[in-house]
Amino acid sequence: MKEFELKAKGKIKRLTNKTFKFDERVQEGWFSAVYFLKTKEIVEDCIPDNYVTMQFFQKNHAVLCGTDEAIALLHTFADHPEELEIHSLKDGDKVSPFETVLTVTGPYQYYGYLEGIIDGILARRTSVATNVYNVVKAARTSGKQKPIIFMGDRDDHFTQQAGDGYAAYIGGSTAQATHAMNEWWGKKGMGTMPHALIQMFKGDVVAATKAYNKKYPDDDLIALVDYNNDVITDSLKVAREFGDELKAVRVDTSRTLVDKYFFRNQHLMGSFDPRGVNPELIFALRRALNDEGFDHVKIVASGGFNEERIREFEEMNVPIDIYGVGSSLLKITTSFTGDNVLLNGEAEAKEGRRYRPNPRLERVEYIPEKD
Structure with a gap:
């Protein structure tokens, strides 16, 4: 097991490849662009004594994430990682366009083939962290922060959950839908009931909630109330049944449906879009x-929320207490680039790129593999 420490402001952060559970085929070049693999072979044969500095940057204001993972990748799969000089910002740092976030210096053939993988790690993790940060910021009004539940399990391949959940945590979401999403930061997934549970009780929300409460009496009781597309009627049924035990109701009305409340109150129609989870319904x-x-019963809302929609709801003071957000948080909004910018300590880069030293970077110290 290879380990390393990241010294930052006098503190030491220990990470291992166990944390990230890399696919061992990275070592074989399976996930690297073929031209990187060919370059590695040419350098090994022709110019093995050159020292190259590679720097990584992106072009947005963002919340950085993926540096720990990228450094662990280097210390797991680079040749002679103890000979590499690595400087990095930290996960959670706010970064500016073109700011250098990571540099690696050493013989190119030791680590160059990992360039594209590092770009991808930083791009995905930073995108998710930044998306979540922006949503969390949108849900902060009058000095009060409304919680954001990260519900991205159904919007991407399941193998991405651990890293996405960690990035969401870095961005400010402290509740995740699955255990895997919490794996890297030491928590467990949270959740109450899906529509499937209510379906098996033939649409009886009270009966489903009773069964849930009996099985998980220590959980905060949150009832899902949109199954019958009549959230007010079902919310009151559950509230009357459970009283103070009921902590919240969750509204997840489809954007293609109009809740039955509006058909009973048609005089309200015509001045707003009545579909889905809308302000008038809440x-x-x-x-x-x-x-x-x-x-005392809080309102949890989910279904199609993103930064813009949350900001609109907050500007209208819609009484939502907790937002559940999924697919909008997984969009790749930030791409990273790795460039070779120094050759044996001298400036050497493709036209339009140059070495951008960053005094915020911190040195990563390597710890040899333990017996």
Whole structure:
């Protein structure tokens, strides 16, 4: 097991390849662009004594994530990692366009074939972290932070969950849908009931909630209330049944449906889009709960939320207490580039690129493999 430490402001952070569980085929070049593999062979045969500095950057204001993973990759698969000089910013650092976030110096053939993999790690992790950060920021009003639940398990391949969940945590989401999403930061997944549970109780939300509460009495009781497309009626049914035990109701109405509340109150129609989870529905739900003394019951909303939509809801003071967000957080919005910028300590880069020293970078110290 290879280990290393990252010294930052007097503290030491220990990481291992066990944390990240890399595919061993990285060592064989399986995931590297073929031209990197060919370059490695040519350098080994023709010019093995050159020292190259490779620097990594991107072009947005972003929340950096993936540096720990990239460094672990280098110390796991580079040849003679103890001979590499690595400087890096930290996961969670705010970065500017073109700011250098990572540099690696050493013989090219030791690590060059990992360039594209590092770009990909930084791109995905930083994109998710930044997307989550922006959503979390949108849900912060009047000095109060509303929680964001990261619900991206159904929006991408399951093998991405651990890294995406960690990146979401770096971005500010402290609740994740699966155990895998929490693996790298030491928590467990959270969740209540899906529509599938209610379906097996033939649409009886109260019966499904009773079964859930009996099986998981220590969980905060949160009822999913949109199964019958009548969230106010079902919310009141559950609230009357459970009283103070009920902590929240979750509304997840499809964007293609209009809740039955509006068909009972057609005079409201015409001035807004009544489909899905909309402000008027949430305002009406809050009033209905409060009118019967259930003001302690929080409202969780999910389904199609992103930064822009959350900001619109917050500007209208829609009484949502917790947002569940999924697919919008997984979009790749940030791409990284690795460039060779120094050759044996002298400036040497392709036209338009140059070495950009960054005083914020910190040296990564290597610890040899333990017995």
